[in-house]
Amino acid sequence: MTSTFKVIAFDADDTLFINEPYFDEAEEKFCALMSNYLSKQSLSQALFQTQITNLPLYGYGIKGYVLSMVQTAYEVSNHTVSTKVMEKIIGIGKELMAKPVVLLEGIEDTLQQLHGKYKLVVATKGDLKDQHRKLHLSGLGAYFHHIEVMVEKEELDYEKLLKRLEIEPENFLMIGNSLKSDVLPVLNIGGTAVHVPFHTTWAHERIDHEIVHENFYTAENVKEIVGLLKL
Amino acid sequence: MTSTFKVIAFDADDTLFINEPYFDEAEEKFCALMSNYLSKQSLSQALFQTQITNLPLYGYGIKGYVLSMVQTAYEVSNHTVSTKVMEKIIGIGKELMAKPVVLLEGIEDTLQQLHGKYKLVVATKGDLKDQHRKLHLSGLGAYFHHIEVMVEKEELDYEKLLKRLEIEPENFLMIGNSLKSDVLPVLNIGGTAVHVPFHTTWAHERIDHEIVHENFYTAENVKEIVGLLKL
The missing domain is CATH 3.40.50.1000 (HAD superfamily/HAD-like)
Structure with a gap:
């Protein structure tokens, strides 16, 4: 060189x-929360699609990811998901921001x-x-x-x-x-x-x-x- | 000098x-959405408190603001707010990110x-x-x-x-x-x-x-x- x-x-x-393993873990939690609505694979796909669509607006990082989880939750549940789930999603985000380095x-x-x-x-x-x-x-x-x-x-x-x-x-x-x-x-x-x-x-x-x-x-x-x- | x-x-x-007038406008919309639960003044105070509490985690800017609106919505409504309101809150954030300069x-x-x-x-x-x-x-x-x-x-x-x-x-x-x-x-x-x-x-x-x-x-x-x- x-x-x-x-x-x-x-x-x-x-x-x-x-980093990425923490996001994978967060996604697992999100899919578990929403498992009444869709399969893990479909939820992952829906979340990924929402993230990519929001990328020009939100950019990269945890906060945009959490906002995309919130959006995916009400979209895939056709607004039937409870706000307890919303609270848990916000919690997943806060946990991500407190992960050890x-x-x-x-x-x-x-x-x-x-x-x-x-x-x-x-x-x-x-x-x-x-x-x-x-x-x-x-x-x-x-x-x-x-x-x-x-x-x-x-x-x-x-x-x-x-x-x-x-x-x-x-x-x-x-x-x-x-x-x-x-x-x-x-x-x-x-x-x-x-x-x-x-x-x-x-x-x-x-x-x-x-x-x-x-x-x-x-x-x-x-x-x-x-x-x-x-x- | x-x-x-x-x-x-x-x-x-x-x-x-x-900038600030756009945030004031967003807050007005949030308070209107949540007017069944609390007065405008109490909602503003609750949102401000949530923002300040989350500041060490979220930092400044729109995305943290939207996450704090979501949290304030389920907190002040004791989880009775609908996910339609959550969608509208996400929408308020996206509008903020598309405001003219x-x-x-x-x-x-x-x-x-x-x-x-x-x-x-x-x-x-x-x-x-x-x-x-x-x-x-x-x-x-x-x-x-x-x-x-x-x-x-x-x-x-x-x-x-x-x-x-x-x-x-x-x-x-x-x-x-x-x-x-x-x-x-x-x-x-x-x-x-x-x-x-x-x-x-x-x-x-x-x-x-x-x-x-x-x-x-x-x-x-x-x-x-x-x-x-x-x-």
Whole structure:
């Protein structure tokens, strides 16, 4: 890997710490609450559809997810669901916002080794408040220059990010678990990306083709980053 | 006003464009929906209490506001409210997120005159997605280096902002309509602030004492900024 990098950006959810399993757990609870109305599979599909439809309005993160659960509940029940269920849905959301922050293996060691050699930033989608909470609780805050909570992670968003960081694409390395959000747009604007897969990925973040690109790397574990950078 | 400023930050809501009147309108609709249960005044108080209680969890912005309306609805009705009302509450939120962006008088002229002479940023609380939407629709995006959506606007948050902008407090001028969020913390960390009052202020943003400080200015209209800076 060439080392013209000035900034190394880390995705947060399922790159620094566990996230998707908490959403899966929340969805299980939602489906259990609503099991009188539809099968688990149909409820999951209905919730996913509502989320995707609301995405342009709500953006990413827990609060939009909870609002979509509320909407799915009255829609699939044709307004017969009780407000006790609404209360439980609000409760599922509040629980999600109070989940412990569990670091992924190797993260802290890796950040320790990179710290001082590069400007490290967190570049993530999701809920502004919740991402700041998680970074704070993670104890990793001191390794990072700052956190960027992005509205989207598309090419234009990365271009804005680089402009704001006052660097060129060749100075930028992105590390994350989503090929769609952390890898493809970064490669497309001339940056470099390392994919560190996580065992579960939200359907919206999946892509169905392979990536072959000279600036694309894969690592089984984030610990391999230091070796890739030949530190 | 001394001019050691490098960055001029503008609050967004009710400084660049109208916001609070839209929330007041939403609250009126909520109170009308729930008028079977409590008086308008009691409903407003209950909603405000729920918002404040949820603030550490939800943060600022529309989505947290809607979640607090849902919660207030089932709480004040002792779970007797219908899910049709829940649907209408979700609708009030979606309407809020689609409101037109109405610039305050003098903003664009002022930005035109400051642009190129200072790094201009937007420094605002609120919902990440919605603030980006509004800035985009405002047509003011090109005047600003970037937008900072802050989790809070307290001293520590401004200190982080300055660190991130790589400037000292004497290089920082903040302009906004909230004495609590745009003025006091900025003065306390050694920056300069101009208060441009808006005709209505959310209860949570009000303070009950006068401010006397050598770095504190007041303007009836944002157009006076140019004069204060002696451009």
